[in-house]
Amino acid sequence: MPDERIRTVVASLVEPTSHKEQKLQNLQSTYREALCEAFDANATTMTAVNDIVTPYDLPYQAKDALKRHVPSILKSGSVELSETQPIRFTNRAAVFDHSTDRTHAFCWEVPQPGRGTNFWIPLAINPDQREWWLQLLDGEATAGQLQLINRPRQARWELHVPLKLPTSEPEVDWGTCTPVGFDVGEAILLTGCALLDGRPVDPLLVDGGRARHLNQTLQTTLQRLQERDAAEWRIDEQAAYFRNALRDEIETATRNAVEYAAGFDHPVLVLEQLTSIQDDLNFGPHINRRLHAWAFDQLQTRLADKAADAEIPVRYVDPAYTSQICHACGHIGTRPEQAEFRCTNDDCWVSVYQADINAAANIAGRLNPWGESCPWKPDSDDTLRNGRTRDSATGPREESSSQR
Numbered sequence: 001m002p003d004e005r006i007r008t009v010v011a012s013l014v015e016p017t018s019h020k021e022q023k024l025q026n027l028q029s030t031y032r033e034a035l036c037e038a039f040d041a042n043a044t045t046m047t048a049v050n051d052i053v054t055p056y057d058l059p060y061q062a063k064d065a066l067k068r069h070v071p072s073i074l075k076s077g078s079v080e081l082s083e084t085q086p087i088r089f090t091n092r093a094a095v096f097d098h099s100t101d102r103t104h105a106f107c108w109e110v111p112q113p114g115r116g117t118n119f120w121i122p123l124a125i126n127p128d129q130r131e132w133w134l135q136l137l138d139g140e141a142t143a144g145q146l147q148l149i150n151r152p153r154q155a156r157w158e159l160h161v162p163l164k165l166p167t168s169e170p171e172v173d174w175g176t177c178t179p180v181g182f183d184v185g186e187a188i189l190l191t192g193c194a195l196l197d198g199r200p201v202d203p204l205l206v207d208g209g210r211a212r213h214l215n216q217t218l219q220t221t222l223q224r225l226q227e228r229d230a231a232e233w234r235i236d237e238q239a240a241y242f243r244n245a246l247r248d249e250i251e252t253a254t255r256n257a258v259e260y261a262a263g264f265d266h267p268v269l270v271l272e273q274l275t276s277i278q279d280d281l282n283f284g285p286h287i288n289r290r291l292h293a294w295a296f297d298q299l300q301t302r303l304a305d306k307a308a309d310a311e312i313p314v315r316y317v318d319p320a321y322t323s324q325i326c327h328a329c330g331h332i333g334t335r336p337e338q339a340e341f342r343c344t345n346d347d348c349w350v351s352v353y354q355a356d357i358n359a360a361a362n363i364a365g366r367l368n369p370w371g372e373s374c375p376w377k378p379d380s381d382d383t384l385r386n387g388r389t390r391d392s393a394t395g396p397r398e399e400s401s402s403q404r
Helices: 018-040 046-053 060-076 127-137 209-227 233-260 285-310 355-365
Strands: 004-011 087-091 096-098 106-110 119-125 146-151 158-166 179-183 186-196 199-207 267-272 314-317 332-339 340-344 350-352
Touching: 004 106, 004 127, 004 285, 018 046, 018 106, 018 146, 018 314, 018 332, 018 340, 046 060, 060 087, 060 350, 087 332, 096 127, 127 158, 127 209, 179 233, 179 285, 179 355, 186 285, 186 355, 199 233, 199 355, 233 285, 267 285, 267 350, 267 355, 285 314, 332 355, 340 355, 350 355
Parallel strands: 179 267, 267 314
Antiparallel strands: 004 119, 004 158, 087 146, 096 106, 106 119, 146 158, 179 186, 186 199, 332 340, 340 350
């Protein structure tokens, strides 16, 4: 895993003149037309999107961003677009200037179609993020895809810039470290488990009921607002409320998780190496699934961020079968209930175990720097069931006298 962290810096465009405001409005309108045409044409490839957006009077950074964005939202199962789509630019639009001689030290060169048409606009940044902006300007950080968001009710434009920031992880002493594995789920939002002498100790379980309730309530709320033809600002307001509430849940859960890990000697935080997760908050018919996918990814990201801030090393391991094998003997087990794991090895001291703790213990156990292999194939369905089953967790059964 690269030694880098992801942070998003946010700035407000400072009081555009009437002329610049009109250019921004025209850019948004044209971008929306191109996006809708490509979406309605079901353009699921970059080539197909390119054929559609090429005639539009858009800067090349926006066209290139559309080529990636449209196929991603179509493949996510969307059947309609939300009314509030940010204008997306590739990172080639991350052109900034800094001078302490100005009232607003940071400025952004706003992309426009054609040559010599770009214009500069000052930015009001969050002072707490100033160091990250400077790292971007100095080349120590690299920008991702930019998003320009219009906030008409607040009469402002916002620029969101994700950054990859370098970080130096502490060295790991493999002989003395304590691996602390974390499993991300739904019924239980976050499960942490440390291994001492290869055995799970004092696990942490963060309930996911509140986050799941937010997902479900948001879906119901937006559906009712749409049925009543509610104003666009009202829908946006509700979506933002639930998104912020879910973000608070994530912040609390990850803070508790890092505090838990810090309670062990020489902890190393161990996470699953996940493949790309859709993190595009494009509120629409499938809001519940999208918001959960976003939360799932955010949990991992914020957990790693907070661990880095606490100078706790973070390592990523192969996620294969972590929910299906027994942490004690490595045999494939069964999951008769979402929260219940049963070991099928008669010689193992584990009979019934809390499934999320078992998974977290397996993740922690893969910290072995030489790696490991798992040759078995699963014989049961390990997919999530929306957290609707009971948490029937039990601990390990008593060891027989011959095993003591």
